[in-house]
Amino acid sequence: TSPKIKVDYDQTTGVAVMRMQSPPVNSLSLDFLTEVCISLEKLEMDKGCRGIIITSNQPKVFSAGLDILEMYGKSPEHCGEFWKAVQEMWLKLYGSNMVTIAAINGSSPAGGCLMSLTCDYRIMADNPRYSIGLNETQLGIVAPFWFKDTMVNTVGHRNTEMALELGLLYKPAEALKIGLVDQLVPEDQVLTAATQTMTKWLAIPEHARQITKSMMRKPTIEKLRSNREADIQNFVNFITKESIQKSLRMYMEMLKQKKA
Ligand code: CO8
Numbered sequence: 498t499s500p501k502i503k504v505d506y507d508q509t510t511g512v513a514v515m516r517m518q519s520p521p522v523n524s525l526s527l528d529f530l531t532e533v534c535i536s537l538e539k540l541e542m543d544k545g546c547r548g549i550i551i552t553s554n555q556p557k558v559f560s561a562g563l564d565i566l567e568m569y570g571k572s573p574e575h576c577g578e579f580w581k582a583v584q585e586m587w588l589k590l591y592g593s594n595m596v597t598i599a600a601i602n603g604s605s606p607a608g609g610c611l612m613s614l615t616c617d618y619r620i621m622a623d624n625p626r627y628s629i630g631l632n633e634t635q636l637g638i639v640a641p642f643w644f645k646d647t648m649v650n651t652v653g654h655r656n657t658e659m660a661l662e663l664g665l666l667y668k669p670a671e672a673l674k675i676g677l678v679d680q681l682v683p684e685d686q687v688l689t690a691a692t693q694t695m696t697k698w699l700a701i702p703e704h705a706r707q708i709t710k711s712m713m714r715k716p717t718i719e720k721l722r723s724n725r726e727a728d729i730q731n732f733v734n735f736i737t738k739e740s741i742q743k744s745l746r747m748y749m750e751m752l753k754q755k756k757a
Contacts, residue, residue: 502532503554506540511547512695513540514688518554522561525608529564530582537589547699549593550691551616552600557627559599562607565636569745573733580732583608584725587643590615592718594707596698600691602684605629606666607636613678614647617698617710620690621669623681628666630677635664637744639735641728643721650717652676 501519506512515536517523525533540546553559567579590597590612599613601621610629613619621629631648633640640648640661648657656675659665672678682690698706721728735741 498528500532501529502536504536504540506543506546508545510695511545511699512550512692513546513548514550514552516552516554517560520555522558523553523555523609524561524564524566525583525586525612526564526567527579527582530579530586533586534582534589537593540595541593546595547703548596548598548695550598550600550688550695551612552688552691553603555603558603558609559601559605559629560609560612561604562609562611565745565749568736569742569749573737576733576736577729580729581725584643584721584728587611587615587647588718588722591647591714592711594710596695596706598691598695598698600687601627601629601678602687603627606632607640610677611644611647614651618680618694619678620680620682620687620694621672621678622684622687623669624684625668625670628668629672630664630666631661632664632666634662636748638741641732643717643728646717646720650714 501517503516503518505514505516519526519529523529537549540549563583568576571579597616599616599619601613601619603622604627605613606628610631613629621627631640631644633644645657645661648660652660652675660667667675667677669678669681673681680690680694
């Protein structure tokens with residue numbers, strides 16, 4: 498099978514571009530998450546690598562979020578393994594010492610939004626057809642505490658409360674207004690803008706920046722790190738409930754109908 502992640506690492510700048518290329522919509526399957534983590538580990542081990550830009554090679558979509566098929570009709574064991582991989586990706590990205598920038602060149606619901614929220618900076622294509630947000634409640638599921646925490650750390654309590662309860666997906670202009678993304682640029686300039694921003698961030702004394710990032714994020718990271726097993730158990734109990742499985746099925750049918 499072809500790689501779901503393509504990494505272009507430029508040794509002269511110390512910047513890697515991570516391109517997600519898992520057709521059709523870069524949904525975060527177990528295989529995909531595993532590949533992301535392996536790519537990140539490789540980059541972390543390379544002492545010369547100082548920054549990562551995450552973007553999509555798929556048209557119109559950054560990432561459709563967690564692969565719903567990994568949570569539907571699967572055994573508790575599988576769900577547990579899947580959830581552990583989701584945790585792992587978040588821990589790696591949110592806790593990364595490197596400068597991370599999301600170049601959001603398409604829609605980014607749920608887990609896709611979470612992925613971009615783990616970055617230090619978010620640049621989105623200014624295309625009103627795209628949207629971003631934690632829309633979990635619309636699927637009848639509940640964003641876990643660490644999804645919520647990451648959102649609160651970015652847009653504050655009130656914006657998060659409203660966004661999460663209503664499962665809001667924001668158009669780029671609205672996302673910019675609440676600080677869910679930091680910058681909008683024309684679609685063909687997302688990567689250029691990300692590269693420019695990266696240069697600015699990498700000009701800051703590295704050690705000071707890293708300690709500061711860690712200081713800001715550590716309490717949120719520790720909260721999950723010290724509760725991983727319970728969080729997995731919680732997810733498995735929730736997602737395998739008959740009523741939740743039914744919600745997921747209805748949501749998938751809705752996605753298909755929208756298409757027809
Ligand atoms: N998982 C699996 N398959 C998906 C997903 C997904 N997340 N998203 C889309 N697909 C499938 C579609 O069903 C479709 O399949 P098929 O070709 O067989 O009909 C194919 O991908 C293409 O999708 P679309 O035709 O819809 O493509 P568009 O380009 O029109 O739209 C979107 C792209 C905007 C990404 C759209 O597909 C979409 O809105 N997808 C759903 C996104 C979503 O709601 N994801 C939520 C996932 S849940 C999550 O991430 C966090 C869960 C936290 C768990 C908490 C529990 C305790």
